[in-house]
Amino acid sequence: MQTAEAVLQDSELVFVGYGIQAPEYQWDDFKGMDLKGKTLLILNNDPEDDPKLFGGKARLRYGRWDYKYEQAAKVGAAGAIILHTTPSAGYAWQVVQTSWSGEQFELPASEDTPRLQMKAWMTDEATRRVLRLSDKELDSLRLAAQKREFRPVPLGVRVSTRFANRVRRRPTANVLGLLPGSDPKLSKEVVLYTAHHDHLGMKEDAKPGEDAIYNGAVDNASGVAAMLEAAEAFTALAKAPPRSILFAAVAAEEQGLLGSQYLAEHLPVHPGRVAANINIDGLNIHGRTRDITVIGLGKSSLDAPLTALARAQGRIVKADQLPDRGFFYRSDQYNFARLGIPAAYFSSGMDFIGRPAGWGKERREKWEALHYHQPSDELGPDWDFSGAVEDVRLFFFLGAHVARTRELPRWNKGDEFEAPRLRALEALKGEGAK
Numbered sequence: 001m002q003t004a005e006a007v008l009q010d011s012e013l014v015f016v017g018y019g020i021q022a023p024e025y026q027w028d029d030f031k032g033m034d035l036k037g038k039t040l041l042i043l044n045n046d047p048e049d050d051p052k053l054f055g056g057k058a059r060l061r062y063g064r065w066d067y068k069y070e071q072a073a074k075v076g077a078a079g080a081i082i083l084h085t086t087p088s089a090g091y092a093w094q095v096v097q098t099s100w101s102g103e104q105f106e107l108p109a110s111e112d113t114p115r116l117q118m119k120a121w122m123t124d125e126a127t128r129r130v131l132r133l134s135d136k137e138l139d140s141l142r143l144a145a146q147k148r149e150f151r152p153v154p155l156g157v158r159v160s161t162r163f164a165n166r167v168r169r170r171p172t173a174n175v176l177g178l179l180p181g182s183d184p185k186l187s188k189e190v191v192l193y194t195a196h197h198d199h200l201g202m203k204e205d206a207k208p209g210e211d212a213i214y215n216g217a218v219d220n221a222s223g224v225a226a227m228l229e230a231a232e233a234f235t236a237l238a239k240a241p242p243r244s245i246l247f248a249a250v251a252a253e254e255q256g257l258l259g260s261q262y263l264a265e266h267l268p269v270h271p272g273r274v275a276a277n278i279n280i281d282g283l284n285i286h287g288r289t290r291d292i293t294v295i296g297l298g299k300s301s302l303d304a305p306l307t308a309l310a311r312a313q314g315r316i317v318k319a320d321q322l323p324d325r326g327f328f329y330r331s332d333q334y335n336f337a338r339l340g341i342p343a344a345y346f347s348s349g350m351d352f353i354g355r356p357a358g359w360g361k362e363r364r365e366k367w368e369a370l371h372y373h374q375p376s377d378e379l380g381p382d383w384d385f386s387g388a389v390e391d392v393r394l395f396f397f398l399g400a401h402v403a404r405t406r407e408l409p410r411w412n413k414g415d416e417f418e419a420p421r422l423r424a425l426e427a428l429k430g431e432g433a434k
Contacts, residue, residue, distance in 0.1 A: 002109050006117045006163040011039040011078045013157040015136070017145030018043045019068045019080075025053055026148060030075055033152045039079035039118070039159045040072045041127070044088035047146050048324070059090070059326030061334075061416075065121075066256060073114035079159060081120040083127050090325035091368065096121045098214075098373045102204045105170070105255040107262060118161060133157045172198075172251040174259050176268075179234055181403070183242035189273045190246040191403045192341070193230060193395075194260060194332045195223035195280040196253030203375055215378040218371070222283035222388070224249055230396045241403035243275055253281075253332055254373075260332035264339055271339040272424035276302060276402045276409045278395055279333035279345045284387040286363050289349030291318045292394065296328040300342040300411050305401045306394075313390055321350050321361070340421030342409040344398060348387065 017029040019042040046054040046063035054060050061067050065082055072080035086092050100121065109115060122130070128138050134155040144150050175197070181187030199216030206212035215221070231247050234240070246268070250259030267274065292310050297303055297319040307317045320327060328334065333343035350360035371377045402409060408425075411418040 001115055001117055001163075001165065002106065002167055004165055004167065006165060008039060008079050008117050008159050008161045010158045010160055011037060013041055013081075013130075013155045013159050014038045015041045015141050015145075015153040015155055016072075017141075017150045017152075018046055018062070019071050020046060020054075020062045021071060022054070022062055027053070029145070029150060029152070031151045035072075035152070036076035037078045039081065040077045041081050041083065041122075041155070042068045042072070043142065043145055044068075044082050044084060045324075045326075049146060055323070058320070058323035059329070061326075061329045063326050064329045065089075067329075069116060069119050073116050076114070077116060079118035079120065080116055081118075081122050083124065084121050085124050087324070090322070091372065093123060095373050098200060098203075099254065102201070105252055105258060107258055108169070118163070130157060131155065172259070174251055174263050175249040177231065177247045178268075179231070179240055179245040179247075181242050181244040182240040186242040186406070187244050188269070189275050189408075190244045190269055191241075191275050191399050192277045192336065193227050193245065193247045193280070193399060194250055194263075194277060194336075195227040195248075196220050196251070196259060196332055197224050197249040198251050198254055198259070199377075200254055200373060206375075211375040214373070214375055217378045218285060218367075219282050219373070219377055220253070220280075222285070223280040226280045226283055226388070226392045226395060229392050230399065233396050234400070241400060243403040245399065245403060246274075250332055257332055257335055260335040264335040267339075270424070270428060271336075271341055272421075272428040274336070274339075274341045276399075277333050277336040277341050277343045278399050278402075279331055279336075279343060280395060281331040281345070282347065284348035284391055285383040285385070286348070286352060286360070286387065287355070287384040288353045288387045288390060289315065289360065290351040290353060291316050291349030292391070293318055293321050293347050293349055295320050295345045295347060296343065298412065299328075299415050299417070300344075301409050302342055302344045302398070302402075305405075306344060306346070306398055309394055309397045309401070313394065315349065315390070318349065322364075337417045338420065340411070340417055340419070340424045342411055342417075342421070346391075346394070348391070352387075 019029055021028050048057050069080050084096055131138055134157050136155055200214035203212040227247055234245055250263055252258035292315050294317050310317050333345045337343045352360045411421050
């Protein structure tokens with residue numbers, strides 16, 4: 001709460017499965033139960049056993065922690081606790097600890113925004129300890145939550161806690177740069193590049209002599225550097241592309257995509273005039289690959305030019321090779337997709353040239369375990385930029401293609417973001433030639 005105190009007093013703990021309301025899947029974990037003032041215990045991720053539901057093993061926005069907190073607030077809950085396991089979160093408990101320790105940031109909340117007194121995470125082991133206070137068993141609850149028929153389960157446990165908060169306002173900035181387009185008509189539209197410029201600051205509990213700086217070299221100084229390189233390449237062209245190019249280094253991504261949320265709410269042009277968002281969040285530091293991973297492959301018409309451009313580099317495009325992580329909903333492109341803006345977000349391939357099969361996946365998992373959201377995410381002598389160079393060229397070529405192609409990119413028919421795009425384009429029709 002953005003107040004001096006947040007309090008839960010004898011709030012009933014209720015297990016609500018995945019905490020999902022998804023009419024398109026005929027799924028409602030709340031079943032109309034009055035949950036005002038309750039504290040909700042919520043499973044991470046979304047049901048994945050049925051490939052026809054929620055993308056099967058692929059995590060959708062319904063599996064994201066921020067969605068679950070939002071839904072809990074909307075139904076009037078006082079608190080929400082997400083049950084963490086490494087498979088269901090896509091990252092280890094230490095990521096929860098480092099991401100949500102210390103000072104936390106939000107955009108200023110309006111008076112009519114539903115709020116929770118407490119947002120929390122809890123380990124599997126701790127959840128089992130809590131459930132010993134009730135007559136319920138965690139594995140049985142998990143099993144019941146896999147079915148549409150699931151109904152919220154009061155646990156006979158009450159939660160009380162109090163937080164004394166220090167609330168302060170701190171300024172930050174999204175840093176924007178515009179390269180005006182050369183076509184009198186198309187220049188009113190923009191191709192939006194984004195990369196977040198923040199990380200986690202200083203480690204508060206660092207021991208004397210311990211590295212306490214969260215450098216964020218890969219995540220995401222490398223992405224900001226890539227965007228600046230693309231900007232320099234565009235300005236070096238003999239003539240600017242027909243569409244304008246907007247470059248945005250956004251703030252507070254690590255605090256919940258706050259900078260891009262603010263930019264999405266205060267775009268300098270109408271959302272229907274943003275042709276596409278190309279988001280850069282981390283570069284490949286392990287060398288050249290035969291492939292490129294496209295997060296959200298199959299969602300929009302951007303797939304075709306991206307595939308052709310990768311082929312020209314001698315590479316093939318692959319869908320998200322870690323679909324259970326829900327990466328499309330974990331970086332800044334998500335806030336623009338919610339407005340209907342087609343988004344391209346791709347990352348390193350996994351098939352590394354000169355390396356044995358499985359080496360790329362092994363390196364990726366090792367880096368996440370040792371360096372992701374850790375002070376050790378810093379420039380090292382073992383970094384190999386050759387693959388990163390190819391990826392940055394691909395970021396540039398894709399933006400150049402969109403900037404000069406008259407037809408606007410679109411979401412594929414039936415995609416979850418198609419409807420807001422159609423609404424945005426319809427809203428522009430009334431503007432005529434403005």
